[in-house]
Amino acid sequence: MKHRNTTRLCLAISTALAANAAFAGPQTFSSARSFAMGGTGVAVAHPAEAAADNPAMMASNQNDWSDDFGLILPSINARVADEEKVVDQVDDIQTVIDQFEQQIRSGTAPETVQKTAADLRDRLVSFDQDKMRANLGLGLALSAPSQSFAVGAFTNGTLVMTVEGEVSTDDRTLLDNIVNASDATDAQNKIDAATDSNGNLNLTSKGKVLAAAVAEVGLSFARQFELQNGANLQVGVSPKYVQLKTFQYTETVSGFDDNNFDSDNNTTDKSGFNLDLGTAYTFGERQQWNLGVVAKNLIPMELDSAASRPDLDEKVRTLELNPTVTAGIAHTGDFHVLTAELDLTKNKAFGFEDDTQWLALGAELDAWRYAQLRFGVRQNLASNDNNDGIEEKTQYTAGFGLNLMGLRLDLAGLYSNADVGAALELGTSF
Structure with missing residues (x-):
């Protein structure tokens, strides 16, 4: 768990x-x-x-x-x-990760997944160091x-x-690619590249x-x-x-x-x-x-x-x-x-x-x-x-x-x- x-x-x-x-x-x-x-x-x-x-x-x-x-x-x-409420940040980040992965498994529209990816990216950037x-x-x-x-x-x-907290450059790039996708098809391709066959993020x-x-x-x-x-x-x-x-x-x-x-x-x-x-x-x-x-x-x-x-x-x-x-x-x-x-x-x-x-x-x-x-x-x-x-x-x-x-x-x-x-x-x- x-x-x-x-x-x-x-x-x-x-x-x-x-x-x-x-x-x-x-x-x-x-x-x-x-x-x-x-x-x-x-x-x-x-x-x-x-x-x-x-x-x-x-x-x-x-x-x-x-x-x-x-x-x-x-x-x-x-x-x-x-000062930065690190304990709360860990809990919140894992909640958003779960939300993102659940959206992938349930076939949620790419536009909605993009918003969740943006939320996760911003939380990780805030968590860094x-x-x-x-x-x-x-x-x-x-x-x-x-x-x-x-x-x-x-x-x-x-x-x-x-x-x-230590946030990798690869994770930020991965989430940026999803958030900045040009259209729904591009977003779906970026989402597929970021997750495995079970819908798990590779962070x-x-x-x-x-x-x-x-x-x-x-x-x-x-x-x-x-x-x-x-x-x-x-x-x-x-x-x-x-x-x-x-x-x-x-x-x-x-x-x-x-x-x-x-x-x-x-x-x-x-x-x-x-x-x-x-x-x-x-x-x-x-x-x-x-x-x-x-x-x-x-x-x-x-x-x-x-x-x-x-x-x-x-x-x-x-x-x-x-x-x-x-x-x-x-x-x-x-x-x-x-x-x-x-x-x-x-x-x-x-x-x-x-x-x-x-x-x-x-x-x-x-x-x-x-x-x-x-x-x-x-x-x-x-x-x-x-x-x-x-x-x-x-x-x-x-x-x-x-x-x-x-x-x-x-x-x-x-x-x-x-x-x-x-x-x-x-x-x-x-």
């Missing part, structure tokens, strides 16, 4: 996660609090969030309502960029923070999926799907050291087991079939051990300043994608999980948190998206630990106007948190000229 709802692709890949050119993997998992504060967290993470942001923060000075135990169960976030991107994240974590020896456990997964335009997923499970350990100048140094480490997964599916627009999304021919996977390392430096008269640095995925990993359709020019692509380094600074008061953060390394694009290197600002206003209002903004310093994917430039975020009797609910939203996103998190801390 032909594909009628491309959004099912996200669900298929997400289930499979249970995720020669070289590309980096999905961006690392983000808690809902971090999501609302522009993706920051290296210098301000709460203990349960520390595994995702900076393991050293488990040993930092925390509020008395969160310095004994923390739990995230679960945290979910998603972002979608689909249009792209969509979806990012999904899911995480669970628990922590027992302590300045002498903190320990935590975590598991999370991230997925990036991109789709692009070579295609839809291309590239996706990558990273899943990890691990432990976090941290300790605080008092320095002679009255400042404190926290050091944390997260040994973890990582699974990489790639998904590559290329098919003609008329033959796109959702039953092939998770076929063994289209997926590859690889697993191995890795390591995150974080530090934080707390200083100031009231220990109100904090500097944080985290290095993630210190052991490089890579995985080649499947290329099961060389007849459609499908090429092997390499998913690379390379070390990344992020630094942040934060000022914390009784009723506020202000933070700034910078990626010191660039994350190369996977599939039809943009390279990323974020400079982010985040703020949190706290009402006596019961409610929090959060804001953030981040700018992509690596955005390339000549990139062949969806650009990511400036993103704005906001959210709020509620903390009632130790139970937490965090909600967040994201908006840019290309993306919309949301995050939800449930947890507890005491």
